[in-house]
Amino acid sequence: MELFDNLYNGFAIALTFQNILYCGFGVFFGQIIGVLPGIGAPTAIALLLPLTFTINPTSAIIMFAGIYYGVAYGGTITSVLINVPGESSTVMTCLDGYQMALQGRAGAALSVAAIGSWIAGTGSIVLLMAFAPALAKFGLRFGPAEFFALTMMAFGLLTVFGGENPFKVMISTMFGLLLTTVGFDVVSGMPRFAFGVPQLLGGFDFIVLICGMFGVAEVFNSIEQSEDEGKAIKGKLRLRDMFLTWEDWVATRWAIVRGSIIGFLIGMIPAGGITTASFIAYLAEKRYARHPERFGRGAIEGVAAPESANNSASISGFAPLLALGIPGSATTAVMLAGFMMWGIRPGPLLFTQHANLVWGLIASMYVGNFLLLLMNIFLIPIFVAMLRIPYSIMMGLIVLFATVGAFSVNNSLFDVWMMLGFALLAYLMIKLKYPIVPLILALVLGKLSENSLRQALMISGGSPVIFVSRPISALFMGAALLAYLTPALRWFLKRWRAAGQEVTVGAVPS
Amino acid sequence: MWHARVFGGLAVLALGIVVIFFSRQLPYHSDYGPGPGFLPTWIGYVLVICAVVVTAQELRAANNKETFFQPRTRMAVKVLVIIVITFLLFPVLGFSVGFGLFICAAMRLMGGHRWVACSVAAIGTTVSIHFLFDHWLGIPLPKGLVGW
Numbered sequence: 001m002e003l004f005d006n007l008y009n010g011f012a013i014a015l016t017f018q019n020i021l022y023c024g025f026g027v028f029f030g031q032i033i034g035v036l037p038g039i040g041a042p043t044a045i046a047l048l049l050p051l052t053f054t055i056n057p058t059s060a061i062i063m064f065a066g067i068y069y070g071v072a073y074g075g076t077i078t079s080v081l082i083n084v085p086g087e088s089s090t091v092m093t094c095l096d097g098y099q100m101a102l103q104g105r106a107g108a109a110l111s112v113a114a115i116g117s118w119i120a121g122t123g124s125i126v127l128l129m130a131f132a133p134a135l136a137k138f139g140l141r142f143g144p145a146e147f148f149a150l151t152m153m154a155f156g157l158l159t160v161f162g163g164e165n166p167f168k169v170m171i172s173t174m175f176g177l178l179l180t181t182v183g184f185d186v187v188s189g190m191p192r193f194a195f196g197v198p199q200l201l202g203g204f205d206f207i208v209l210i211c212g213m214f215g216v217a218e219v220f221n222s223i224e225q226s227e228d229e230g231k232a233i234k235g236k237l238r239l240r241d242m243f244l245t246w247e248d249w250v251a252t253r254w255a256i257v258r259g260s261i262i263g264f265l266i267g268m269i270p271a272g273g274i275t276t277a278s279f280i281a282y283l284a285e286k287r288y289a290r291h292p293e294r295f296g297r298g299a300i301e302g303v304a305a306p307e308s309a310n311n312s313a314s315i316s317g318f319a320p321l322l323a324l325g326i327p328g329s330a331t332t333a334v335m336l337a338g339f340m341m342w343g344i345r346p347g348p349l350l351f352t353q354h355a356n357l358v359w360g361l362i363a364s365m366y367v368g369n370f371l372l373l374l375m376n377i378f379l380i381p382i383f384v385a386m387l388r389i390p391y392s393i394m395m396g397l398i399v400l401f402a403t404v405g406a407f408s409v410n411n412s413l414f415d416v417w418m419m420l421g422f423a424l425l426a427y428l429m430i431k432l433k434y435p436i437v438p439l440i441l442a443l444v445l446g447k448l449s450e451n452s453l454r455q456a457l458m459i460s461g462g463s464p465v466i467f468v469s470r471p472i473s474a475l476f477m478g479a480a481l482l483a484y485l486t487p488a489l490r491w492f493l494k495r496w497r498a499a500g501q502e503v504t505v506g507a508v509p510s
Numbered sequence: 511m512w513h514a515r516v517f518g519g520l521a522v523l524a525l526g527i528v529v530i531f532f533s534r535q536l537p538y539h540s541d542y543g544p545g546p547g548f549l550p551t552w553i554g555y556v557l558v559i560c561a562v563v564v565t566a567q568e569l570r571a572a573n574n575k576e577t578f579f580q581p582r583t584r585m586a587v588k589v590l591v592i593i594v595i596t597f598l599l600f601p602v603l604g605f606s607v608g609f610g611l612f613i614c615a616a617m618r619l620m621g622g623h624r625w626v627a628c629s630v631a632a633i634g635t636t637v638s639i640h641f642l643f644d645h646w647l648g649i650p651l652p653k654g655l656v657g658w
Binding site: 054165168170178185188192216219220221224390392395396400403408417427428432454455457462 | 514515518522525529532536537540542543544545546548549550553556557560561563564567578580582583585586589590593594597600601605609612613616617619620621623631635639643647648649650651652
């Protein structure tokens, strides 16, 4: 009953005129961001973050959540119509979605994506409601040792999911951690790596960094890779084409369910992310299909599964963020920065100390998902029109918002130059194939990780046994160790298989 | 491209060494546990180890056909130069006028738009920034000699 009481209170907050407006703006803006290649949810939220200083935090987080899951819907449109994923989470949708568009079924592809996303999103909210408070209660048992072990697990999982090369992921993670050590040390009060520059004594501001690394760096990157601009839109789009046939429903019903479950589980894993969720859902669907050869040639399940998964994951990603204060993706990391900016620390106590915010946010997800369903069926032509905005103007707006964002933190031009410096760094990292997301996650979790480590070692009198003598901490440490060893295990497995094949080939008589 | 990637690996190696050097000047232990130099020292060691592995990997992948400078890299550099000039002009022109000129230059350079369109966009941007950020959101953006 407590759950329904909370949800009732949540709806009372989410259904105020002001919050419906913020939610509506969030999902609409998220759709646009999803449609536009080269700008993602973390960038959009990072650029808007400094403008929300004066807004009520509940309304602001409702808007940002709307952007997040709105992006997951919006990226589908370009994937289906022009074979260019608006977001990395919709890459898998291109495979069958674009083929459907070439066969004149763009409307059905977009519809199944919207309906699948809605079903998955709504189902995921129900699971989130049930699971997040339980996770928060579990989190109340955490001490410094558990929090340190949890961050270690998150960093470990980054080496599994965060990029192709685990060593580059580690470098990126370490660099993020290093940035958090700049400035006064909280425990001893001693300055670290400030080199006499007074502006560095307070450390790097997260907003300055993300405005540069996600906003302006993305501009340089998009300029370099803009050959896809001006692609022709395939397929006609009329309202009647948007309705699904009975065969479509039958073909996709289990794909949506499977995609939703996979998405929910992957979204909960720190560093899992919505892209991994859609990828795994697609592969799973293909593996268990009766006719896997249809995949890649316009199979509607190939659109339904990844789309359901990415939306489900975008919702379930809020569980570790809200209940434990651990973001699972770059977007939730930026949102965590927003929470901190408003003076709210997500974690086990959030559900009791800021119950209105949490339940208002959860209830707003129902509203947002419903609004998105309507928008995706009736407003697709408007979003497609957004693709006609010249990139020179859009690029200018991104640089403008990033600069204002960086400046407004301390009203300092030093931060603006710092933002540009980090943009260049991120641009070079992307070119040299160093992933950015681990850096951002480490940047957000760095202080928690270091402080927990030092507090735990103070409690234990310097003995690291504390991390393995407490059951929850030991569990997280074990998972972290396994995650760190996974790339090595993969490598050995690959070598072993290759060696096995060589032996088999050698055994064949010529 | 592999030259750039090897250079990237070596740059990380250098960073790791610098981090270890400066971390060792901070106390590793304190009265109650690890000191301020504890974490940075370990970050430095991990950076060095990973950098050695990555550099070795990049050297082994020397036949990689990718190039560091792509056909449109020059355009990205041009945009960077415009951004730097705009930032340098903030104290003189102010934020609104500076960004108006930035939009004008970006449209002309990247989109090849006509001067009239670029000028209209520049004026529109200047006025919009002034009213949106300065008046509505109350962000005290730098003002130049014009007072905007």
